[in-house]
Amino acid sequence: MSAPVLILAGSRPDGLDPIATAEDVPHKALARVGGLTLLERAVAAARAWGASEVLVAANNPAVEDEVRRLGATLLPTASGPSGSVALAFERTGAPLLVTTADHALLEPGWLAALVAGTPADADVSLMLARREAVEAAAPGSQRTWLSLADGDWSGCNLFYLASAAAPTALATWRRVEADRKRPWRIAARLGWGTLWNFLRGKLTMAEAVARIGQRIGITAALVAATDGRAAIDVDKPADLALVRALAEAQ
Structure with missing residues (x-):
């Protein structure tokens, strides 16, 4: 099926970004991999998947110019990523796929896998990758891991808002992202029974995602990435060097 794809390309609140500084560009979305800007690569992947529209939330003038050059739809940003997604969702409604401009290795197949792997009754889904994958x-890649009963997981910056109830999840997902290095806090949001299962090493990632959804009154699902590269975004110069090497090898 086709759906709009939103690419988040907002600026950091402090205006500082190690990639932009290292690459001497106004915004990290304008750093280049394989001759293309990071934003251009994300837009191309969305179009190759068959997005009905490609939207970019940006607030940097140079990035806004790049959005226009690429022929994508420019949207305003909010105070944070989840707010920007909420603004876009008001325009598009469901379904809506969401990713980020620094997803330099994004492939159409990952978008297809997220949609295909989302249960029919789910309001939202997200893609995560196992550490082994x-x-x-990418041997030696430095990621942030969530350790649960079924292993270590890393986020893939890929989300699917499948129903009109999806915006209910945005505030909660923002808090989960803020606590990604403190998984016990994520478990605590789900109630004492779930926290006890986490402490006993009995809580799986799929259960955690589902229970977060239940807690806020929606159905949420995990889609596991089959390609570990889906978890590699560009937050620091070492990440950029890695994706350049992977892109060249590919």
């Missing part, structure tokens, strides 16, 4: 695809 990431390390197989």
Whole structure:
């Protein structure tokens, strides 16, 4: 099926970004991999998947110019990523796929896998990658891991808002992202029974995602990435060097 794809390309609140500084560009979305800007690569992947429209939330003048050059739809940003997604969702409604401009290795197949892997009754879904898959695809890659009963997981910056109830999840997902290095806090949001299962090493990632959804009154689902490269975004110069090497090898 086709759906709009939103690419988040907002600026950091402090205006500082190590990639922009290292690459001497106004915004990290304008750093280049394989001759293309990061934003251009994300837009191309969305179009190759068959997006009905490609939208970019940006607030940097140079990035806004790049959005226009690429022929994508420019949208305003909010105070944070989840707010920007909420603004876009008001325009598009469901369904809506969401990713980020620094997803330099994004492939159409990952978008297709997220949609296909989302249960029919789910309001939202997100893609995560197992540590084994990431390390197989990119040995030595430094990621932030969530450790649960079924192993270590890393986010893939890929979300699917499948129903009109999806915006209910945005505030909660923002808090989960803020606590990504403190998984016990994520479990605590789900109630004492779930926290107890986490402490006993009995809580799986799929259960955690589902229970977060239940807690806020929606159905949420995990879609596991089969390609570990889906978890590699560009937050620091070492990440950029890695994706350049992977893109060249590919």
